Amino acid sequence: MTSAGVSDAVASPPALSRSDRLVIGVLLVATFVVILNETIMSVALPVLLTDLHVTAAVGQWLTAGFLLTMSVVIPITGYLIQRVPTRVLYGVAMSLFSAGTLLAALAPGFPVLLTARVVQACGTAIMLPLLMTTVMTLVPAARRGAVMGNISIVISVAPAIGPTVSGVVLDLFGWRAMFWVVLPISLTTLALGLRRVKRIGETSSTPIDVLSVVLSVFGFGGLVYGLSSIGHTGEGSTATLWASLAVGAAGITAFVLRQVSLQRHERALLDLRTFASRTFTLASGLMMVMMALLLGVATVLPIYIQNVLKLDPLATGLLLLPGGLLMGLLSPFVGRLYDRVGPRILLIIGTVATSASLWFATGFGSSTPAALVLVFHLVLSLGLAFSFTPLFSAGLGALPARLYSHGSAIFSTTQQLAAAAGVALLVSVMSARAADLATSGQSAASAEMGGVHMAILLAAILSVVAVAGSIAVRGGKAETPL
Numbered sequence: 001m002t003s004a005g006v007s008d009a010v011a012s013p014p015a016l017s018r019s020d021r022l023v024i025g026v027l028l029v030a031t032f033v034v035i036l037n038e039t040i041m042s043v044a045l046p047v048l049l050t051d052l053h054v055t056a057a058v059g060q061w062l063t064a065g066f067l068l069t070m071s072v073v074i075p076i077t078g079y080l081i082q083r084v085p086t087r088v089l090y091g092v093a094m095s096l097f098s099a100g101t102l103l104a105a106l107a108p109g110f111p112v113l114l115t116a117r118v119v120q121a122c123g124t125a126i127m128l129p130l131l132m133t134t135v136m137t138l139v140p141a142a143r144r145g146a147v148m149g150n151i152s153i154v155i156s157v158a159p160a161i162g163p164t165v166s167g168v169v170l171d172l173f174g175w176r177a178m179f180w181v182v183l184p185i186s187l188t189t190l191a192l193g194l195r196r197v198k199r200i201g202e203t204s205s206t207p208i209d210v211l212s213v214v215l216s217v218f219g220f221g222g223l224v225y226g227l228s229s230i231g232h233t234g235e236g237s238t239a240t241l242w243a244s245l246a247v248g249a250a251g252i253t254a255f256v257l258r259q260v261s262l263q264r265h266e267r268a269l270l271d272l273r274t275f276a277s278r279t280f281t282l283a284s285g286l287m288m289v290m291m292a293l294l295l296g297v298a299t300v301l302p303i304y305i306q307n308v309l310k311l312d313p314l315a316t317g318l319l320l321l322p323g324g325l326l327m328g329l330l331s332p333f334v335g336r337l338y339d340r341v342g343p344r345i346l347l348i349i350g351t352v353a354t355s356a357s358l359w360f361a362t363g364f365g366s367s368t369p370a371a372l373v374l375v376f377h378l379v380l381s382l383g384l385a386f387s388f389t390p391l392f393s394a395g396l397g398a399l400p401a402r403l404y405s406h407g408s409a410i411f412s413t414t415q416q417l418a419a420a421a422g423v424a425l426l427v428s429v430m431s432a433r434a435a436d437l438a439t440s441g442q443s444a445a446s447a448e449m450g451g452v453h454m455a456i457l458l459a460a461i462l463s464v465v466a467v468a469g470s471i472a473v474r475g476g477k478a479e480t481p482l
Contacts, residue, residue, distance in 0.1 A: 022196050023134065023196060023197055026189060026192055026196055026197060027127075027130065027131045027134055027193070027197070029189050030090075030094055030127055030131075030186075030190075031127050031131045033097075033185050033186050033189060034097055034120075034123060034124040034127050034128075034186075035124070035128075036162050036165070036182070037097075037101070037120060037124065037162075038066065038162070040162045040165055040166040040169075040178050040182075041062055041063055041166070043166040043170065043302045043306075043313050043317050043320070044166050044170055044175050044178060044313070045059055045060070045062065045063070045299065045302060045303065046302060046303050046306040046307055046313075047170055047175055047313060048062065048113075048175055051175065052109060052110045052113070056303065056427055056430065058110070059110075060423050060424060060427040060428075061114055062113065062114060062117050063295070063299055063420075063423050064420045064423045065114055065117055065121075065420075066118070066120065066121045066124075067121070067295065067416045067417075067419045067420035067423065068220060068221060068224050068416070068417070069117075069118045069122060069125065070124060070125040070416040071220050071413050071414075071415075071416035071417040071420060072217050072220055072221070073121070073122055073125035073126070074125045074409060074412045074416060075212075075213075075216065075269050075270055075409055075413050076208065076213060076269070077125060077126050077128075077129040077130070077409075080126065081129060081130060083208075086130070086134065086197055087193075087194065087197045089126060089130060090127075090193045090194070090197045091190065091193070091194050092123075093123045093124075093126035093127045093130065094123060094127070094186060094189060094193060095123070095190060096119055096120070096122045096126075097119075097122075097124060097127070098123075098183065098186045098187050098190055099119055100116045100117065100118070100119030100120030100121075100122075100123065101116070101120060101179050101182050101183045102179070102183055104117065104120070104176075104179040105176050105179035105183065107176075125416075128412065129408075129409070129412070162324075164317040164318060164321040164324075165178075165181075165317070166317055167312075167314040167315070167316050167317020168314055168317060169181055170313035170314070170317075171312060171313050171314035207267075208269075209258070209262060209268075209269055211258060212255060212258050212259065212268075212269040212270075213269070215251050215252075215255040215258060216251070216255050216269070217251075218248070218250075219248055219249075219250075219251030219252035219253075219255050220248070220251070220252070220417050220420075221248070221251075222244050222245065222246075222247035222248025222249075222250075223244075223245065223248030223249070223252065223417075223421065224248075224417070224420045224421055224424050225244045225248070226241055226242070226243075226244030226245035226247075226248055259271070259272050260272060268406075270406060270409055270410055270413065271403060271406035272410075273403060274399055274403050274406055274407045274410055277398045277399055278398075278474075279394055279395060279397075279473065279474050280395045280396070280398045282395075282469060282472055282473055283343075283391045283392075283394050283395030283398075283473060284395055284410065284411060284414055285469065286347075286387075286391055286466055286469045286470065286473070287388070287391045287395070287411060287414065287415060287418070288415065288417070288418035289418070289462060289463075289465055289469070290351075290354070290384065290387050290388065290391070290466060291418040291419045291422065292418040292419060292421055292422025292425070292462065293354065293358070293384075293459050293463060294384055294419070294422070295419035295420075295422050296419075296422030296423050296425065296427070296455070296459060297358070297380070297426070297456070299423045299426065299427055300426050300427060300430055300452060300455045300456065300459075301373075301377070302316050302320070303448075303452065304364070304449075304452040305319060305370075305373065307445075307448055308366050308445065308449050308452060309366070309368065309370065309373070315370075319370055319374055319377070320377060322374065322377070322378060323374070323377035323378045323381035324381065326381045326382060327381040327382070327384055327385040330382065330385035330386070331385060331388075331389060334346060334385055334386055334389045334390070335389050335393075338389055338390050338393055342390075342394075343390035343391070343394040343474075344470070344471070344473055344474070346386050346387075346389075346390045347386070347387060347390050347391065347470035348467075348471065349383075349386050350382075350383045350384065350385070350386030350387035350390070350470070351383065351387060351463065351466040351467040351469075351470040352383070352467055353380075353382050353386065354380060354387065354463050354466065355383075355460065355463035355464060355466065355467050356379065356383075357376050357377075357379040357380040357383060358380070358456060358459050358460035359460045360376055360379075361376045362453065362456050364376075364452075364453070364456070365449060366445060366446070366449050387466075387470075390473070391473075392411065394473055394474070395407065395411065396408060396411070398474075425458070426455040426458060426459060427455070429451075429454055429455050430452055430455035431451060432451075433450055433453075433455075434447045434450060435447075435451075437451070
């Protein structure tokens with residue numbers, strides 16, 4: 001994650017005050033907790049499917065629903081940050097997250113657990129932009145690089161250790177304990193933040209466009225629900241699929257038209273003039289592909305490791321830990337390389353490594369050694385690490401300063417949408433293929449392996465699009481007045 005377009009400090013800026021450092025520290029801890037929560041579900045999903053008696057196509061909504069909620073809420077956070085005092089907004093965010101965590105720990109079944117995940121996502125969606133806005137406001141321009149580097153490490157390490165934490169807790173205590181472990185940490189940061197977080201910047205009375213919010217819910221929700229319906233079988237499933245996709249397409253079309261109208265008066269929820277930049281548009285599209293691959297594969301891979309290779313949750317978490325840590329540790333290094341060589345070389349390396357690892361994984365079977373899975377995950381993580389920072393930096397760097405906040409919001413929103421769609425699409429394809437093979441008489445293990453193979457093959461095909469697009473990305477300098 002790299003700050004772009006801000007370099008106006010000439011003299012050596014003053015050091016941050018102790019209170020400012022404490023505020024940023026509290027927000028970092030809170031953000032670490034909410035991001036950790038995003039990835040602890042991946043290893044737990046096979047256990048939850050069995051315990052809650054739901055199929056993979058239904059169970060994947062615990063991840064897809066979380067990400068979809070974030071994609072709807074994140075655009076609203078810009079309005080909230082402008083209207084609501086920082087301390088109050090922080091309290092709302094962490095209270096929502098804590099309430100969702102408690103509800104998840106007590107959930108008697110899948111519907112309540114899904115509701116809890118949605119509540120958690122509302123808090124998470126507020127915390128991420130709140131942290132970034134606070135840093136940009138409190139930290140002098142000449143010192144932002146170092147602070148953003150620390151943030152990048154924290155945000156990278158949280159998802160890296162999520163699967164391992166999940167595996168250890170599952171192995172020792174069961175899936176509910178994942179939420180009981182997180183709850184006291186979130187409550188502590190809530191209490192500390194209410195005491196220490198202060199008002200950042202000035203609030204305004206800019207009205208929110210409710211119609212834009214409604215249209216985004218129908219647009220993004222319809223699209224992801226339609227993709228998730230691919231894995232369902234039975235009478236009426238095809239009609240549901242196409243109806244959902246039609247509602248999603250209509251909703252997104254109406255949302256875009258509404259933003260074009262509102263941006264003439266500087267009232268758009270998302271200012272779409274950012275897409276006048278070729279580099280931003282290309283980087284945004286590639287970011288969506290890479291996020292879909294990341295979260296989709298991260299959901300399918302633990303199912304393969306546990307249900308096909310028969311490793312327990314603890315072993316699964318430990319197997320995935322090195323790759324996750326590698327991605328986190330490489331982030332600052334890739335950021336420094338970006339400043340020296342620009343985005344194109346890094347993106348070509350990243351997308352080629354990602355694609356090569358996925359094509360390699362299409363050869364996995366029920367007797368594949370765990371060591372090969374580890375190698376695959378390490379190369380995949382390397383490829384993703386070399387892709388995300390250049391895409392984010394080049395895309396936002398191509399925008400004028402006045403559109404930076406809108407570009408950041410669009411990146412965040414489309415990332416969550418792509419991640420939700422990637423999870424829904426790969427898991428649905430896996431489920432549909434497994435069901436077809438089971439119907440044809442193959443054993444349950446063989447059918448599940450066939451489903452995993454189809455999902456990985458689809459991911460590999462999508463990765464080729466990213467490789468082609470990476471060649472066209474240019475440096476991140478502002479291109480036009482827009």
